[in-house]
Amino acid sequence: MATTMFFEETVKCQSGKEEMDIEFGRSSYHDEDSIYLKVDGKSLVMNRETAKKFVEAATGVGFYFGFIK
Secondary structure (H helix, E strand, O other): OOEEEEEEEEEEOOOOOOEEEEEEEEEOOOOOOEEEEEEOOEEEEOOHHHHHHHHHHHHHHHHHHOOOO
16 A cells, blocks of 8 residues: 555644544555545545545635634
């Protein structure tokens, strides 16, 4: 499986009480390249329709907070 990782980090809750390991990027494991997501060791490769929704949602949140202009 060919992957290109774009994010890998142990993310801590603002409360400091919880954390999770998150990794995501692109994967060519299946017939169509798409986004893979791995959280606390559990991973999947999204179908293209879901990947598009995921990116649109993440971009929307980024615009809301002013992280993306």
